[in-house]
Amino acid sequence: MCARCPEYYRMGNDVKIPQDKGSIDGGNPSLSSTAELLITVKDVSDTPPVFLDMPHISYALENQPMASEVTSNPSNLTESTTYMILVVMDVNDNPPTFTRSDVNAFIQEDVTDTLISIPGGLMVEDHDQGENGIIDLTVYERDGVTRFSGLTASPSVADSTGHVHLKLVNGFKFDNRVQTLINLTLKAEDRGVPSLTSYCHVIVHVNETNISYPKFTYSSYRFSVVENLASGTVIGDTRAIDSDAGRFGEISYSLKGNSDIFSITSQNGQIFVACNTTRCLDRERQSVYHFTVEARDGGGKVSSAPVNITLFDLNDNAPIFMHSKHLQAVDYDEPLNPNSIVSYAILPRPDDLDKHFAISNATGAIRVVSTLHFDQLSSALGGKLELAVIAYDHGSPSLTSTASITAYFQTQTHLAAPCNFVNSTPSSQVHPDFQISAFSGQSFVLCQGQEGYIQCGPGKAIRILSAVYGRLSDVICPSHHVGSLTCHAPSSTDHAKWSCNGYRRCSLFADSSVFGEPCSGVNKYLEVSFHCVDQSSVDNIFG
Incomplete structure (x- = not known):
């Protein structure tokens, strides 16, 4: 068998010898004859196997048992090697989790479009990959069903992990006079199929804000009393109102001017005679007194109003x-x-x-x-x-x-x-x-x-x-x-x-x-x- 025979002589093919390739004798005239010769080429294991469609990629779901196959390799066999890529596909088996299940948040009343402070912070994470690890964050009422339109999570979407904040939106403002505590539910839901969820209970504390100034019930106060009043005698009342709640709505009163003759009860704005002698309010010495009453709220905001006290004459002077x-x-x-x-x-x-x-x-x-x-x-x-x-x-x-x-x-x-x-x-x-x-x-x-x-x-x-x-x-x-x-x-x-x-x-x-x-x-x-x-x-x- 030739070593360089055409390919069709190889690998067990039947080869037919053409007729024009017959035998001729040496006579004159020579005589010839032809015959067909069939040659069968037997394969010899001289070429290794060749892998097709390389590289070979195989897919398997995580958490699934892997099958194995054992074969023997005879010594007379040829062999070939290649790389195989095994892709383990993620299964949505991890729900998103918050670092804390209950948090307290704090916000001032009457503000909007601002972040709410969460002391200690709050994080969410999901160990799954791809869409399974993308987390949508939504704020609900305490029931976890009704959306709370005044707040949104920031960011509202997290990829595997992220810090979570709450933000006032849509012009919404809390009012301490209406609510001081609001219970909400923060929901984290991944995008796996089926999706997995978790929840965090949020208590929002609405802190009062010193918004309003004290407002006096009258723009000015005028009192008329007889002279020679005894110390401690009440002249009249002044009153201011502050629409703030809590300590910012608490008012204290003070007088500016003539403090040696008149004083005021800081809690209720009642003006009274403060001097120690009956003749300190002497019309013949001074018939009209002018001074100012100030109202100060718990946040330091101050309003004032003028006070006029006129003394009526008593017949207390002989000719x-x-x-x-x-x-x-x-x-x-x-x-x-x-x-x-x-x-x-x-x-x-x-x-x-x-x-x-x-x-x-x-x-x-x-x-x-x-x-x-x-x-x-x-x-x-x-x-x-x-x-x-x-x-x-x-x-x-x-x-x-x-x-x-x-x-x-x-x-x-x-x-x-x-x-x-x-x-x-x-x-x-x-x-x-x-x-x-x-x-x-x-x-x-x-x-x-x-x-x-x-x-x-x-x-x-x-x-x-x-x-x-x-x-x-x-x-x-x-x-x-x-x-x-x-x-x-x-x-x-x-x-x-x-x-x-x-x-x-x-x-x-x-x-x-x-x-x-x-x-x-x-x-x-x-x-x-x-x-x-x-x-x-x-x-x-x-x-």
Whole structure:
């Protein structure tokens, strides 16, 4: 057999020899004959097997038992090798799982399009591959059936694993006044067939937000009360409302201005008198008070409203006699009010000599109304006549003050003539309608810081009887700062005598720079009592 025979001679093929390839003898002519020869080529194991469609890929589901086959390999066989790829296909046998089955989430009320805080975080994972490991996340009501439209999971799809957040969407806002806790269910579902699911219980805590400012029920507050109210007396109520809930809706009140006189209850906005003396609310010192009430909520937001307190006058000031050309008293109660309108009257004398005089009810001017003979004056009077004049206001009850007026007389042709009659002429009697322009025994008052003068009529001179610079009364020059009413500068009288004795007119200045400081922190006054006497009767300055 040839080693290089055509392929059709090989591998057991039958080979037919063509006829023209017959035998020829050597004769002449030669003779020949032909025959057909059939040759069978037997195969020899000289070519190894060859794998087709390489590489070979085989598929198997995971978790399935694998079949095995055992064969023997005779020594006379040829062999060939190749690689085989075995693909294990994933089975959706792992449900998605959360790292925690219950979580607490926190969000402020009245906010939207924002993430909700989950302390400690939350993750989801699925160990399957491909579609089996893709997780869809959805937020439901607590029942796990009804979708909650106000929240979405972020991200809403996770590939095998991912951090899970919750986000407010669609303009949804929580309201702490409606709900403080909301129970929700977070569902994780893979895309396997069939799909597998798991759930996480989410408790959303809605924290209050300080949204609103306190709002007062009125834009301003006006109260009218009588003066001299006792400490602790309630003036009125202020009130503010805050629509926030919880501590942000809690309001505390405070006052700005005049805090030494008024105070406010921080819990309810009730304004009351805070000073310790009954005369701290003195209309004569201050009739109207202006200040501000503030309302502050638990989050620090503040609103304010103006407060006006007006004091009504009480008749708490008696008339005070002052010195002027004519007898005059003043009343420090509210002007143009019955409490401050002063009228005058002469008090009766036992000897009825007062009936010779009349006083103007409105002005205090005194005049002689009937003839007065000198012999009507007893020797005990010594040529002088004292009249008691009362000044009273028209308040209810009426308050009064009394001044002692001394009229000095001299004898001229048996005439009893007041020394200070105006335009008097010698006569045997005193005619009616003569007016008395000035009297000794008068008091003169200046409040601290005021300057004024005292004056006598022609031919007369001032004689100081006494003087007080300090404070011995809470009626004269009313003030909030009156002290213990024992304040008196020792040099008051001497200084007044030095300034005024012997003069027809003198000026006085009620101030500590003049009289010295008898009591610091007390509002003082100067009260001077004096006579108008004949110029010749003043012996010396301190007489």
